[in-house]
Amino acid sequence: MVRLEHIKKVFNKNTVNEKIAIDGINLDIPEGQFVTVIGSNGAGKTTLLNLVAGTYGPDEGDILLDGECVTHLPEHQRARYYGRIFQNPLMGTAASMSIEENLAMADLRGKPRGLKWGVNKSRRGFYRESLKLLDLGLENRMKQNVSLLSGGQRQSLTLLMATLSVPKLLLLDEHTAALDPKTAQKVIQLTDQLVKEYRLTTIMVTHNMQQAIQYGDRMIMLHEGKICYDVQGEEKQALTVAEVVDRFGATLTDEALLCQAPTTGGTGC
Amino acid sequence: MLDGLLRTLPISLEQGFAYGIVALGIVISFRILAFPDLTVDGSFALGGAVVARLIMEGVSPVYGIFLATVAGFLAGCCTGLLNTRLKINSLLAGILMMTVLYSVNLRIMGRSNIQLLTVDTFITPLENLDINRFVPIIAFFAAVAFGIKILTDLFFKTQIGFAMRATGDNEQMIRTLGVNTDSMTVLGLGMSNAFVALSGAMVAQDQGFADIGMGIGMIVAGLASIIIGETLIGKQTVARKTLAALAGSVAYKWIIAVGLRLGLAPTDLKLATGVMVILALGIPALKKEKEEKLHLRGV
Ligand SMILES: Nc1ncnc2c1ncn2[C@@H]1O[C@H](COP(=O)(O)OP(=O)(O)OP(=O)(O)O)[C@@H](O)[C@H]1O
Ligand SMILES: [Mg+2]
Numbered sequence: 001m002v003r004l005e006h007i008k009k010v011f012n013k014n015t016v017n018e019k020i021a022i023d024g025i026n027l028d029i030p031e032g033q034f035v036t037v038i039g040s041n042g043a044g045k046t047t048l049l050n051l052v053a054g055t056y057g058p059d060e061g062d063i064l065l066d067g068e069c070v071t072h073l074p075e076h077q078r079a080r081y082y083g084r085i086f087q088n089p090l091m092g093t094a095a096s097m098s099i100e101e102n103l104a105m106a107d108l109r110g111k112p113r114g115l116k117w118g119v120n121k122s123r124r125g126f127y128r129e130s131l132k133l134l135d136l137g138l139e140n141r142m143k144q145n146v147s148l149l150s151g152g153q154r155q156s157l158t159l160l161m162a163t164l165s166v167p168k169l170l171l172l173d174e175h176t177a178a179l180d181p182k183t184a185q186k187v188i189q190l191t192d193q194l195v196k197e198y199r200l201t202t203i204m205v206t207h208n209m210q211q212a213i214q215y216g217d218r219m220i221m222l223h224e225g226k227i228c229y230d231v232q233g234e235e236k237q238a239l240t241v242a243e244v245v246d247r248f249g250a251t252l253t254d255e256a257l258l259c260q261a262p263t264t265g266g267t268g269c
Numbered sequence: 270m271l272d273g274l275l276r277t278l279p280i281s282l283e284q285g286f287a288y289g290i291v292a293l294g295i296v297i298s299f300r301i302l303a304f305p306d307l308t309v310d311g312s313f314a315l316g317g318a319v320v321a322r323l324i325m326e327g328v329s330p331v332y333g334i335f336l337a338t339v340a341g342f343l344a345g346c347c348t349g350l351l352n353t354r355l356k357i358n359s360l361l362a363g364i365l366m367m368t369v370l371y372s373v374n375l376r377i378m379g380r381s382n383i384q385l386l387t388v389d390t391f392i393t394p395l396e397n398l399d400i401n402r403f404v405p406i407i408a409f410f411a412a413v414a415f416g417i418k419i420l421t422d423l424f425f426k427t428q429i430g431f432a433m434r435a436t437g438d439n440e441q442m443i444r445t446l447g448v449n450t451d452s453m454t455v456l457g458l459g460m461s462n463a464f465v466a467l468s469g470a471m472v473a474q475d476q477g478f479a480d481i482g483m484g485i486g487m488i489v490a491g492l493a494s495i496i497i498g499e500t501l502i503g504k505q506t507v508a509r510k511t512l513a514a515l516a517g518s519v520a521y522k523w524i525i526a527v528g529l530r531l532g533l534a535p536t537d538l539k540l541a542t543g544v545m546v547i548l549a550l551g552i553p554a555l556k557k558e559k560e561e562k563l564h565l566r567g568v
Binding site for chain 1: 428430446447
């Protein structure tokens, strides 16, 4: 479903600030696989998602989605393949538009847009039912502007929008990091539920190693733009946080990852 | 004072609605697309220039207005393309287009000024009616202005309208939903400047001449109108924003007309307008209120 071939991404090329963010990554994600991605700050996780999404192109290498080479396809033309949630909870929704209008826009992801009414009245019932899944009472506030929602509510809405018109691929960038533990737990469970229900191919970046181990079929660890650990199947099932920290403690300078080491199996710090 | 207010009302309504269409255009660029488009000064004169030249060539005024509107649309698209294709900063793209249009307008007119008082314009039949001149003219401009306002409101309820609003609000997000935001920017600026040129074309006929300098200060006057209108009406929805543009335009023209009656020198008009906008934008900052920043892209 997703295939990266020798992908390299360099920022500020040929300047003193040159930064090799992704350094020759090869990755093949079969259809239906749920991959979690961990790595310390600046490891290149967001860059990797941006490359898959087409926010910018790679300096070297090719990207294939669903067998089609999309390396030079602009972001808006790749949109039909994927739903996406950003690290920043404000980035996934249009604040000055209502919940309903945001959902209606997501409903048309990757489809041609015309001069028909933006909110199709017959879809309203479906939006309401979908919002009920979030259990945040948003189904009664559909006409309100998204700017009135909290970050967590907005991120939950973004999750709904990303899966409303079922995508082939779901890209999640630490989408629970900015949420309070309770909402985060709910959003991650809902994510898991949606991924299983629609058998979505998923790439989920997270800072929470417990999450990375508990969810998904495969875990990838990035370090300085390279994949330094790639585990799946039974081996991943058996993995514990302590084990990973033992092996990679030296490369994981990241507090958010390390501080969970003593509480193996815990949900956060 | 009251007498002055009443006496200046008809002219304020006439001009307020005529220029209100400019404010509607600026709502699309500044408020919806969050694009600080300065093409306006040029495209307003462009509308006047095109219609004046065409009328002199014997084209019917109504057809002339239509072509002037198309010319404005194209001018706006050019600004959009400068920004999206050539990656020129949004402010600079508008200023460049405004400057280019100065020469274009001179070419179109062949001179810096065309008189229209002696020829038939769309105003002529309205003025020949057997009633007070103001009644049919105000009715006409109000009808056009509200007609455009309603069409604009409806447009922004369509799928493309949603995509355009989202482009101004959160470009990254709507691109992820498959919208080509560059196209939206170009289309929106085209619409915006089409409105502006339409207004220019009608104003030229109303005042009886087209002049190379008729667009100077139009952007600031339009912004002043929008700010006044938003204070009176609010800006929560698109319909409110467009209504605010029209109401604000009338209020602005009224304030100016009363000011002139009270002794404001016509040469100081743009100074007064500028001060008005500076105060409106600056007072919140001075009061250290939560800074209500003009959310703009590409600056
Ligand atoms: N647009 C950019 N311009 C220049 N450098 C960039 C840009 N985007 C990312 N980088 C650099 O590339 C590296 C990887 O950044 P990236 O955002 O992918 O990290 P990340 O793994 O997502 O980190 P975090 O966990 O903090 O989100 C960093 O060193 C960053 O400074
Ligand atoms: Mg990141």
